[in-house]
Amino acid sequence: MSRLREMIKELCPDGVEYRKLEEIAHYVRERIKVSEIDVCNYVGVEHLRQNTEGREMSVTLPDADFVIAFRSEDILIGNIRPYLKKAWLADCNGGTNGDVLTIRIDDKMSISPQYLFYILSSERFFSYDMKYAKGAKMPRGDKKAVMNYEIPVPPLPIQNEIVKMLDNFTELTAELTAELTAELLLRKKQYNFYRDSLLNFDQNDRDVEWKTIGMIGDVTKLAGFEFTKYVTYVETGKIIALRGLNVKGKLDLTDVKYLDGSDLTKLERSKLYKDDILFTYVGTVGQVALVDCDDKYYLAPNVARIRFDKAVVDPAYIRYFFQTEYFMRKQIEKHAKTSSMKNLTMENIRKFQVPIPPLEVQQKIVSTLDRFDALCNDLTQGLPAEIAARKKQYEYYRDKLLTFRRKGA
Structure with a gap:
């Protein structure tokens, strides 16, 4: 410099x-x-x-x-x-x-x-x-x-010097990002193994009851025409229609559709509440997310909503179970139908079997997995934040090098 x-x-x-x-x-x-x-x-x-x-x-x-x-x-x-x-x-x-x-x-x-x-x-x-x-x-x-x-x-020698510096910085950033990405992939594999081990219950365990989703939760969907008939999308707002692309293990709000919130009474049936589970049943089947608050989200078509009795089931526990290899392989593949596009009916979803240990055991599993999940996936901490920080550092360094005092200013 x-x-x-x-x-x-x-x-x-x-x-x-x-x-x-x-x-x-x-x-x-x-x-x-x-x-x-x-x-x-x-x-x-x-x-x-x-x-x-x-x-x-x-x-x-x-x-x-x-x-x-x-x-x-x-x-x-x-x-x-x-x-x-x-x-x-x-x-x-x-x-x-x-x-x-x-x-x-x-x-x-x-x-x-x-x-x-x-x-x-x-x-x-x-x-x-x-x-x-x-x-x-x-x-x-x-x-x-x-x-x-x-x-x-600036004069060409200065341009060449800046290019040399940025090339070096780009190479170092790429190497470090590759190392961090490899570490992150390893952590995710460890997390998946640990999660699946925690949620692998013996069918003969007396402390665990295996129940169908239909026995412990209310499963519903919204017909497409029923939704679009009463919906007006706007560019910005506070009311969001959650679609399949927003359901990725957790809520992904990078690409959302906002609703005109002036009259939502006709959409009351599609209103979502905290701890509702969202489940994609068309196309990319089996993606789940947990609704994090009241009075903000409505259910768009092609996503199922599952609502549990929280005195019996911790919805966060079910979300984690839905992400296990056992569930994806044994349950979804068993019930999913393939026509022009892979899909599940609401009746299929109600037939899914899940292990239900005592509520305190469910909550302990959720607490443990929340901490591990944050390390692997949360952009506010852990390795993903380190990768993001390196990219921001590079962008700052690049923009600083490319900023000059204007001649005559």
Whole structure:
């Protein structure tokens, strides 16, 4: 960092010139025949990974005669849903589709492709891109606004030094993240084994009763037409319709549908309460979650709601049991039907058998697994938080390196 400070002091003591992207680069409009590329060098928007984590290999080519051509060191940016932060510095020649902005530098003697890529993969750029994006459900970046984005252009030696520093930091961060991810996977395997061992009850254990869900809980679903007839979705709000994609072992609220809460009386039957269990019964069958509060959630179609007598059953205990290998393998596979899509009926769910030990035993198991689960999965502690912290540290370091005093300011 001290060397970079010395270079800035020597080469641009009065600040750095800022230029619009359109002054240093352009959108590629050149076309190439699909017959001239293959799956190795076709990169559509669907092949760009989120959070600027590179690209995935394609398995098919588009059904078209021509695609947009790109060259090595062009920068490809996903133009659909800019908040996904898709960007890639091409390492080969190839073709892409119209949902990707292909940016080519006009003069590489004035700006380095690697340096520009770091600029266009920063939080600052994607926040700007989203600010001018158009569309609600599927926002698209504004091509003209992107070209108006202002970029600091220090002398090339400074750009190269920054690229060198960020490359090193990226490599170290990737290595550490890989180590932490491997550790996390190991912890999760240990957790799954420990959870399944705790919940593996002998059928002959006198202190444990095996009962069907129908005997100890109320299972219901909501017909699709019954829900959509009375629902108006809004962009923001406090009332949420929980769908199958929100049920992932616990509630996942990264992509939710808000309801117009002005009149919910006709949806009273779909109202959810604290400790209700949600269970997916179509498609990805067997995902569960526990409702964490009253007066916030309503049940959307394709999710079953199970409500227990809490004097007999701790719902959190059932949630953990539903996640065991025994339950997934023995119960769901036994009852699930497959037509065009894997599914369960409410009657199937009522037939599920679960071991019911004394309530105090259930609560002790829940307390133990809650602590272990937090270590493995909770983003506020444990290894996932460490991984997230490393990524934030890198983003801060990158944005700091790419911030310059404007010349003449």
